[in-house]
Amino acid sequence: MDERRVFTLSQVSTAIKQRIEEATGGQAYWIRAEIAGLKVKNHAYLELVEHKGGQKVAVMRAHIWNSAYQRIRSELGAEADNILKDGVEVLLLGRVDFHLVHGLSINIEALDLAFNIGEMERRKLATIRALKEDGLYNRNRFAPMPMVLQRIALVASVGSAAYADFMQHLQHNERGYRFHVRVFGSAVQGDGAAAELRAAVGAIDPRLFDALVLVRGGGSKLDLEPFNDLELARLVAAFPKPVLTGIGHDVDTSVLDLIAKEPHKTPTAVADFLVDKASGFEIALTSMLDKVHGLVLEDFSMRRETLSAYAEMVRTRPVNHCQLQRGRLHTATGQLAHRVQAKLHTEGQVLENHRARLTTDPLRWLQQVKRAGLEELSIKLGLVANKQLQLVALQLKGLRETVNLLGPQATLARGFSITRAQGQAITDAGNLRPGERITTTLAKGTVHSTVESIEQHG
Amino acid sequence: MAEKPLTYDKAYAELEQIMTDLQADKIGVDELTVKVKRAVELITFCSQMLRSTEDEVGKLVKKLGLA
Amino acid sequence: MAEKPLTYDKAYAELEQIMTDLQADKIGVDELTVKVKRAVELITFCSQMLRSTEDEVGKLVKKLGLA
Amino acid sequence: MAEKPLTYDKAYAELEQIMTDLQADKIGVDELTVKVKRAVELITFCSQMLRSTEDEVGKLVKKLGLA
Amino acid sequence: MAEKPLTYDKAYAELEQIMTDLQADKIGVDELTVKVKRAVELITFCSQMLRSTEDEVGKLVKKLGLA
Amino acid sequence: MAEKPLTYDKAYAELEQIMTDLQADKIGVDELTVKVKRAVELITFCSQMLRSTEDEVGKLVKKLGLA
Amino acid sequence: MAEKPLTYDKAYAELEQIMTDLQADKIGVDELTVKVKRAVELITFCSQMLRSTEDEVGKLVKKLGLA
Numbered sequence: 001m002d003e004r005r006v007f008t009l010s011q012v013s014t015a016i017k018q019r020i021e022e023a024t025g026g027q028a029y030w031i032r033a034e035i036a037g038l039k040v041k042n043h044a045y046l047e048l049v050e051h052k053g054g055q056k057v058a059v060m061r062a063h064i065w066n067s068a069y070q071r072i073r074s075e076l077g078a079e080a081d082n083i084l085k086d087g088v089e090v091l092l093l094g095r096v097d098f099h100l101v102h103g104l105s106i107n108i109e110a111l112d113l114a115f116n117i118g119e120m121e122r123r124k125l126a127t128i129r130a131l132k133e134d135g136l137y138n139r140n141r142f143a144p145m146p147m148v149l150q151r152i153a154l155v156a157s158v159g160s161a162a163y164a165d166f167m168q169h170l171q172h173n174e175r176g177y178r179f180h181v182r183v184f185g186s187a188v189q190g191d192g193a194a195a196e197l198r199a200a201v202g203a204i205d206p207r208l209f210d211a212l213v214l215v216r217g218g219g220s221k222l223d224l225e226p227f228n229d230l231e232l233a234r235l236v237a238a239f240p241k242p243v244l245t246g247i248g249h250d251v252d253t254s255v256l257d258l259i260a261k262e263p264h265k266t267p268t269a270v271a272d273f274l275v276d277k278a279s280g281f282e283i284a285l286t287s288m289l290d291k292v293h294g295l296v297l298e299d300f301s302m303r304r305e306t307l308s309a310y311a312e313m314v315r316t317r318p319v320n321h322c323q324l325q326r327g328r329l330h331t332a333t334g335q336l337a338h339r340v341q342a343k344l345h346t347e348g349q350v351l352e353n354h355r356a357r358l359t360t361d362p363l364r365w366l367q368q369v370k371r372a373g374l375e376e377l378s379i380k381l382g383l384v385a386n387k388q389l390q391l392v393a394l395q396l397k398g399l400r401e402t403v404n405l406l407g408p409q410a411t412l413a414r415g416f417s418i419t420r421a422q423g424q425a426i427t428d429a430g431n432l433r434p435g436e437r438i439t440t441t442l443a444k445g446t447v448h449s450t451v452e453s454i455e456q457h458g
Numbered sequence: 459m460a461e462k463p464l465t466y467d468k469a470y471a472e473l474e475q476i477m478t479d480l481q482a483d484k485i486g487v488d489e490l491t492v493k494v495k496r497a498v499e500l501i502t503f504c505s506q507m508l509r510s511t512e513d514e515v516g517k518l519v520k521k522l523g524l525a
Numbered sequence: 526m527a528e529k530p531l532t533y534d535k536a537y538a539e540l541e542q543i544m545t546d547l548q549a550d551k552i553g554v555d556e557l558t559v560k561v562k563r564a565v566e567l568i569t570f571c572s573q574m575l576r577s578t579e580d581e582v583g584k585l586v587k588k589l590g591l592a
Numbered sequence: 593m594a595e596k597p598l599t600y601d602k603a604y605a606e607l608e609q610i611m612t613d614l615q616a617d618k619i620g621v622d623e624l625t626v627k628v629k630r631a632v633e634l635i636t637f638c639s640q641m642l643r644s645t646e647d648e649v650g651k652l653v654k655k656l657g658l659a
Numbered sequence: 660m661a662e663k664p665l666t667y668d669k670a671y672a673e674l675e676q677i678m679t680d681l682q683a684d685k686i687g688v689d690e691l692t693v694k695v696k697r698a699v700e701l702i703t704f705c706s707q708m709l710r711s712t713e714d715e716v717g718k719l720v721k722k723l724g725l726a
Numbered sequence: 727m728a729e730k731p732l733t734y735d736k737a738y739a740e741l742e743q744i745m746t747d748l749q750a751d752k753i754g755v756d757e758l759t760v761k762v763k764r765a766v767e768l769i770t771f772c773s774q775m776l777r778s779t780e781d782e783v784g785k786l787v788k789k790l791g792l793a
Numbered sequence: 794m795a796e797k798p799l800t801y802d803k804a805y806a807e808l809e810q811i812m813t814d815l816q817a818d819k820i821g822v823d824e825l826t827v828k829v830k831r832a833v834e835l836i837t838f839c840s841q842m843l844r845s846t847e848d849e850v851g852k853l854v855k856k857l858g859l860a
Contacts, residue, residue, distance in 0.1 A: 148801040148843065180847040278843055281801060285836045286790070288808050292832050293787045295815040296825060300776050303738075303822070307769055307776070310745050311723050314765045317748045318716045318758050322709050325671075325755055329705050332674055336698050337653040339681040340691065344646050347604075347688055351642070354611055355635050359586040361614055362628050366579050370621060374571050377540060381568070382519040384547040385561050389512050392554050396508065399473060400501045406480040407494035408487050418487050425487045466554040504554075511558050518558075518565045533621040574621060581625045589632050600688035641688060648692050652699045667755035708755055715759045719766050734822035772822075779826050786833045 010100060017098045028095045028109060033060075035088050044069045044084075048092075048106060062094065062106035072111050078220030083116050091115035120222055127230045127255050136237035140261050143242045147281045149211040149274050151180045153204045153241075155197065158185040162217035162248060162267040169271030177278045182209070188216040194229035201235045211274075212239050214256060215246040215267035227254030236260070246270035412443035429454050466507040473500040533574040540567040600641045607634040667708045674701040734775045741768040801842070804835045 007015070033048035044064040050057050064072065073080040083090060094106040131137040152170075156163040163183070170179050184200040187193045197214075204212060214236070216227075226232070227247055233255045236243050242261035246269055247254055257263035264270045404410060408418065418441040419426045426432060432451050440447040476497045479485055485493060543564045546552055552560055610631045613619050619627050677698045680686050686694050744765045747753050753761050811828050814820050820828055838853075845853050 146800070146802055147805055150843070151847075177843045178846050281805070282840060282843060285805065285808065285839055288805075288812060289787060289790060289832055289836050292808075292812055292815060292829060293783060295812070296783055296829060297780070299815070299818070299825075300780055300822075303776055304773070307772055310741060310765070311769050313745055313748060314723065314762055314769065315720045318720075318762050319713065321748075321751060321753070321758065322713045322716075322755065324751075325667075325705070326709055328671075329702055329709070332678060332698075333653070333656050333702055335678055336656075336681070336695065336702070337649075339678065340649045340653070340695055341646075343681060343684065343686070343691065344642055344649070344688075346684075347638075348642055351635055351638050354607060354631075355589055357611060357614075358628065358631050358635065359589060362582045362624055363579060363586070365614070365617070366575055366582070366621070366624070369617070370575050371572070374568055374575070377544060377564075378519070378522045378568050380544060381522070381547070381561060381564050382515075384544065385515045385519065385557060386512075388547065388552065388557055389508060389515065389554070393505075393508055396501055396504050399477065399497070402477060403480070403494055403497040403501065406477075406490075408490055427486075470554075507554060511554055514558050515561050518561050522565050522568055571621075578621055578625055582628050585625070585628050585632050589635060604688075638688075645688055645691055649695045652692075652695050656699050656702055671755075705755075712755055712758050716762045719759070719762050723766050723769060738822070775822060779822060782826055783829045786830060790833055790836055 013098075013100045017100065020096055020098050020104075024096050026095065028093050030091060030112070031094055031106065032089065032091050032115075033058075035084070035090060036086050038084065038086055040069070042066050060104065060106055062092075062108050064108045068109050072108075076111065076113055079113060079116065079222050082220055082222035082225075083111065083113070088116065089119065117221060120225060120228070124228045124255055127228050127233055128258065130230055131233055131237060131255070131259065134234065136234055137259060139237045140239055140243050140259055143240055143261055145242050145261060146210050147284075148278050149242070149244075150178070150278070151208065151210045152182070152274070153184060153206075153209040153212045154181050154215070155184045155186055155200045155204075155212065156215045156267070157188045157217075158183055160188070160217050162188075162215045162246070165217075166213070166215050166246065166267035166271050169268050170274060173271075173275040175275070175279055175282070177275060179274060189219055189223045189226060193226035194232055197226055197229070198232045198235060201232065201239070204239075206240045209241055211242045211244055211261075212236070213244045213246070213270055213274075214260075215270060216248050217267075218248045221252055224252060224254040227256040229255075232256070233259060244270045244273065409443070412441070415443075417442045430456055464503060466504055466511075469500045469503050469507070473497055473504070476500070531570060533571055533578075536567045536570050536574070540564055540571070543567070598637060600638055600645075603634045603637050603641075607631055607638065610634070665704060667705055667712075670701045670704050670708075674698055674705070677701075732771060734772055734779075737768045737771050737775070741765060741772065744768070799838065801839055804839050808832055808835050 031048070033050055036047045036049045038044060038046040043066050046062050046064075048058075048060045048062045050059075073084070076083055082088070091112040092106075092108045093110040093112075094108045096104070097107040098104050128137065154163075154166065156166065167181065170181065184203055186196040186200040188197065201212070206212075214227075224247065227245075236256055237259045243256075243259075244262040244264065245254075245257050245260040246264045246267035247257060248266050253263065262270070262273060264273060412418070419438050420441070421432060421436055421438045426438065432438065432454055434451045434453055436451045438449055438451055440449065476493050480490070480493060480497075543560050547557075547560060547564075610619075610627050614627070614631075677686075677694050681694070744753075744761050748761070748765075811832050814828070815825075841853055842850065
């Protein structure tokens, strides 16, 4: 057991301290950890914890010396209380400090505010993403906006300045509008605010109200945290009436501001909006009436113009019409005389024509047709009579020649002769006796002889 | 020459009869002579009638020219 | 000259008939003189009728000129 | 001149008929004088009718000028 | 002047008919005076109608000025 | 003036019809007086209606100004 | 006109309709007064509603007869 080397506790502690100092070289490290068990008595003492899957995987004591604490608080400003509290994860600059008496502890020298804000933004974005995935992100923006929002469900911290400002502005508006406000009280910051807000919104019957108004007084950036709450945001986005926010932060906007139908900076602004809306409505109505009146007047003046144009027409048209008719009558009168005269003139000419023909035609007819015919007949009569007479003369002449030819004289001339006895022409010799006296007639002269002998022929 | 109221037409008719007889060789020489004589008489009568008619017609027609 | 109520038209018709007969060799010499005489009469009648008609018409027409 | 109620139109129609007949030689010489006489009467009648009508119409129309 | 209920339009139509007939020579000389007389009557009637209408309309229209 | 329940619109419609007829010279002289009389009545009626309506509307609108 | 619960939006829509009708010349003069009266009523109603407390609203609606 003698080989056994025994160290005093301080030797060991000193050796560990030396080893740690050798390892760290007195250097400060950025460490990410959650604050727990924070106590501030002059200096601040706390534990840093790391969770993983709900289990603590590392714990270490830490402290902030008073001077550093004061500096850090002033650096965090309004956010100091939001960050320097249990359960907040922070990014800290610290040195590992091993105290022989107090043991291992992290000496926190600075906190990175941007880390916390960034974290909040990250959570905010996650909430937005979740709302979008649910289809809720734009839901309230599509809620129909009535022309007047008079019945108001107000979610606010009763007694807060924000509440008072809102009520004051709303109820004492210049134009005397009445708003019917029902308050649903709720804490609006700090732990549990989100839950209270959820409960308040959940209690509202949307059918009874025109709008849901959420107001909060001013606060730090991280005070907005409850208004980024996913569950609250879901309720608000799904609210069927318009949601108006006056959550009061100059620079940043909460998730509720993003999904609300009407985000305003301050409660006062919300109140003004409501009053302005009512007033705008009333003005719109009045101006509409003015327009209606104007249109009526315009319409009437047009009608008056038409009526007076009609009156003018009534004044002039009939007169013109009568004048036109008078002109036509005048023309007719002229035409009447003219046409009658023309007619009489034509008749007169026809008569004149007949008269002229009558003075010439019958005489001409008598002379040319009748007298000429008669004369022609006269001539013809002479001709025809003469012709007849000549024909008869010819006939007579022919007869005379024939008689001459047929008469005995012609036969005698050819040498024949006629023998007569006792005045009788003898054609048969047998009728004669010798010695008888006969006469023979020749063409020229007569012979007296006595018959000597007779010879019978045939 | 003409007996009582011998007219041209009667004369001419007789003449024509004689001519027919003559042409029919039925007539003996003695009769023939008589007939011929009559025919000549008739022809002469007719001739004279014709001439006087011509004269008369001529006068009538001439009168017309003055009408 | 004209017998009872001889008119121009009757006279003219008779005249035309005579002319037709004359031209048709139907008339014996004895009738010829008679017909020609009648024709002359008729022509003369018609002529006078024409003249008197002309005169009368002329007078009537003259009156027209003054009407 | 005109018999009973002779009108211009009747008179004119008769006149035209006469003129047409005259031109168509439908009127014999015997009728001629009568027809011409009638025609002269008719023309005279028509002429007077025209004149009196003119006068009357003239008066009527003159009256209008003052109407 | 007019018989029973003569109106301007009827009168004018009748007048126009007369004028048309006149131009178309549809009116004989006998009718002429009667027609012209009627036309004059009609024109006179129409003229008076026009005058009285003008007067009446004038009075009515004067009333308008005060409306 | 108007008979039973004459309204502006009825009156105006009637007036327009008369005016259209007037402008188209569809109204004869006979009707003219009657139509003009009616037109004058209608114009007067419409004018008065316009004025009284205007007054009434004016009062109503003024009343609101104080509301 | 409006059914049971007259709302601001309905009132406004009705008023707009009246405007549109007026602008479209759809309203005769007779209807016009009625419409304008209605417009005044609507505005009066809205004005009073805007200024009345929750308790008064029911009474007001009843009173105005617009419900």
